[in-house]
Amino acid sequence: MAQRYVRVKTTQGHIHYGLLQLSHSVQVFDAPPWLxxxxxxxxxxxDTYQILAPCSPSKIVAVGKNYVDHAAEMGxxxxxxxxxxxxxxxxxxxxxxxxxxxxxxxxxxxxxELALVIGEHCTNCTPEQAHSKIWGYxxxxxxxxRDLQKRDNQWARAKGFDTFCPLGPWIVRELSPAAQLQTFVxxxxxxxxxxxxxxxxFSPDFLVSYISQIMTLIPGxxxxxxxxxGVGPLxxxxxxxxxxxxxxxxxxxxVIGNW
Numbered sequence: 001m002a003q004r005y006v007r008v009k010t011t012q013g014h015i016h017y018g019l020l021q022l023s024h025s026v027q028v029f030d031a032p033p034w035l036x037x038x039x040x041x042x043x044x045x046x047d048t049y050q051i052l053a054p055c056s057p058s059k060i061v062a063v064g065k066n067y068v069d070h071a072a073e074m075g076x077x078x079x080x081x082x083x084x085x086x087x088x089x090x091x092x093x094x095x096x097x098x099x100x101x102x103x104x105x106x107x108x109x110x111x112x113e114l115a116l117v118i119g120e121h122c123t124n125c126t127p128e129q130a131h132s133k134i135w136g137y138x139x140x141x142x143x144x145x146r147d148l149q150k151r152d153n154q155w156a157r158a159k160g161f162d163t164f165c166p167l168g169p170w171i172v173r174e175l176s177p178a179a180q181l182q183t184f185v186x187x188x189x190x191x192x193x194x195x196x197x198x199x200x201x202f203s204p205d206f207l208v209s210y211i212s213q214i215m216t217l218i219p220g221x222x223x224x225x226x227x228x229x230g231v232g233p234l235x236x237x238x239x240x241x242x243x244x245x246x247x248x249x250x251x252x253x254x255v256i257g258n259w
Contacts, residue, residue: 002246004170005033005136007056008049015052018044020170034119034135034219052094053167054138055117057222060087060165061211062113062142064155066200066226073229082202082210085155087142087224091165095250100163100257101236105145108234108254111227112183112242114197115140116204117171122217130208133217136171139242139250140224146233166252167222179245181228186239195228197244 004020017037018026024046031037032055064083065071071078093099101108119135143165149158175197183193202210207223217223234240234254241251 002172002174004172004248005054006170007052007054008044009052010044010049016042016044016049032220034117050094051096051169053092054169054171055167055220055222057089057092057220058218059215060089060091060222060224061085061215061217062087062159062224063202063207063226066202067195067228068199068201069195069229070227070231073231078201082207084211084214085159087165088160090162091160092167093163093165093252095166095169095252097166097252098163098255099141099143099166099234099240099252100161101234101254102145102161102257104157105148107145107147109144109146109231110183110185110192110234110240110242111142111144111231112181112193113140113142113227114175114179114181114204114225114244115167116208116223116225118208118217118221118223119219121219122208122212125209125212127203127205127209130212131205133208133212134204135219136173137175137244137247138168138171139244139247140222141166141240141242141250141252142224142227143234144231166250168250169248172247175244175246179247180243181245182243183230184241184243185232185234191230192232193228193230197225199228200225
């Protein structure tokens with residue numbers, strides 16, 4: 001099993017980065033691992049912490065229509081260049097956190113995605129250089145108010161609600177290019193989304209390079225690489241689980257918004 005790097009909050013309210021053990025205890029690091037954090041002698045037992053999103057990004061850069069089949073289901077061609085948008089850091093919630101259904105929307109969709117975590121400052125990188133800037137990989141749900149996305153000329157509102165970026169549960173350093181991404185809703189054994197991540201139009205290395213020529217990426221930033229075919233609506237009370245082979249699963253429940 002790949003090493004699983006986590007960010008946790010203790011019952012005393014302290015936040016730590018660390019390495020999740022098979023026993024579910026956490027070996028605490030003295031800093032985020034992408035900032036050269038090293039293991040300490042502190043180990044947290046399973047009943048003394050809760051798992052948070054695995055990083056705290058300064059920005060979340062997302063990529064739209066990065067799978068041919070998803071672009072087709074949206075009724076649009078594949079973009080000639082990566083289609084970029086932002087999700088605010090305030091949208092991030094951890095595994096098990098509640099997705100709040102906003103009263104402004106009548107259609108909220110799941111979008112299971114591979115997320116990249118940046119480990120080094122990255123400006124004007126080539127794709128070859130960009131590969132070393134990706135510290136690791138995790139899972140994201142690019143929750144989207146689909147009706148608002150169609151209504152607005154830009155996507156800040158549809159993509160930016162609080163709780164609209166479940167992220168986690170941990171980061172792994174390596175991932176097979178052919179890893180399978182699947183999304184499940186409630187108790188269904190049949191995934192609503194299923195695709196290999198190497199079916200992306202623009203690869204992770206290319207995306208990091210492209211974005212770095214527009215803005216500087218800093219350690220802990222997150223890039224969402226796009227969602228495959230099969231996006232669909234969520235209802236209040238639904239549980240949505242996104243699995244990526246080699247990482248694990250990210251599960252969240254939908255609740256009525258409290259705005």
